Amino acid sequence: MVRALLVILLGGAVLITGCGSPLPVRGIVKIGVVAPLAGRHYATGYDVLFAVKLAVQQWNAKGGVAGYRIELVAYDDHNEAEAGATQAKKLVSDTDVLGVIGHLSNPSALAAAPEYHKGEMAVIFLGATADELTQKAYPEVFQLGAGDAFIAQEAARFAARTLWSRSVAVLSESSPSAIDLARAFEGAAAKMGMNVAQSESLEAGRTEYGELIKRLRETSPDLIFYSGSFVQGASLLTETSKVGKQMLFLGGPFCASPDFLKIGGPMAEGAYYISLAPDPRQLESAGEFMASYRDLSGREA
Template identity: 30%
Template structure:
């Protein structure tokens, strides 16, 4: 989907730009497989995709599965891996820890040799323990809590950055670009949200910004105006919300209805287009810290085109990172010349220079992506636009 070689068997430059009808045909074959019908003949390689397919984050999970399908369809159209086709096995973890354990065990029982997925860190953490016990590699595409790669599990990797990278990035933006003196940080008490909030608060304090408010809301409520009124009374220059897009949209709408004029910001779980549908015109001017979206990545132009043709709309924020998670997993299987999970894990640890749609991918000793990038985007006229980035020296520059 991008212009670079994938590195999987037969996946040359021409395959990456194959007509969408070829991808669609391969995709139809991929998703039309009856459960276990081909696996029993030993002609497929099963890769699990645990994501929320129900609840408030279901659209994010569906978007991730769509990215996985495009990756698998491309690989399969190019001949598959080790002479076999990739078969995806999506499983609903509902962004819930207990459901996640059940989903992970279902994938283990289904015979997956690797897993590429994850969204909410609160689900990914128990999933990673289940996959570790089973010895199955888990390549995360969206879960950013640092603990995921700090538990000493050698089978956990990710194609995205970490909250202890995003937090200092957000704090630097508030201080050096917004010139904020006073900041409020609100989380939703989930694993991901609290982790990002804590890392941001620590970095703000180190930067000399006065944190006038740092507390949690309860997700799923219909009215956050009491919290917003309390925060407004403390006169912050910026409010940074580290929870998910469903609550963020409502909070932004209510903040503007209350007449709050300070800068409103969100973390990388607010970067879903649903934000604008919920908040309406009130979202205009909201700034979000995030890994680069597919439409802002030079290597993902073909991916965006193919996604749009296949699904009738542009990709959400994490499908391209899932696309690369499936791609790098397939490359590890090819490098290992084996479908044994332990061999795939070893190959992932050796991975360097994989030319993904999101850029070059390699992993450090903990399994984190080398050179993870964060940017800021801004809502303008009901869409996300690139805003500011940091160069290698930490200087801020406008994005085009």
């Protein structure tokens, strides 16, 4: 997916050349990556970084684009607004940077979008699902996945019409992106006739769920909808088995990771999560990419 997006950005370089706009005189164009490269979400950030790095290597092996070698510039935004805006300004100020991929969280992307707009720099947001990103209609801004409203609508439809859930506990990590999706799901679930029996935001990194388990026993929902990181999601999935009632589990997009299944172990059997893109492990056409990614990163895609 990222490989295809890189083609779009670099294809823009060819178009710019045709229009007579100047390209860097050193024979280099840069692609920026902004992602969480430290802290709780670093694993997701490095997933993106390695994928873009692989695409850059493959293009350079073909001679680059229009004779220009591609270089990768990566910055850590901590998934936070202030850092997101700061890194966007750095990239906009670098005249060799052609475009940017990344900003996985809503706060980072929302803070960065005006900077890219002012600098007239193309950016493709990965992971950020805030509907405002495209509502602003900045011509430089592209959003890879669906927005919160659509994700919530389809998740609620699946919960009500496929899983036949009538009541739901909506739980989220305490990050702004996770809370935004959780609130959107609550509204969509209500429209589908589901009873939102419980709604809670959980502190990031929390591992003790005794009080939550008590409340789940009281509300007795058919389904838990969880919005947040795969680490907390897998931990929560394991702990909620102590409720004493079999409940379905539907995780948000950040649970769409092989690590969610590894951490969840046997408890992950029968759980569901939302994926904004096809799982490459289930695509025959992705075999070469999977092998190349593993060789570069030392881990599975």
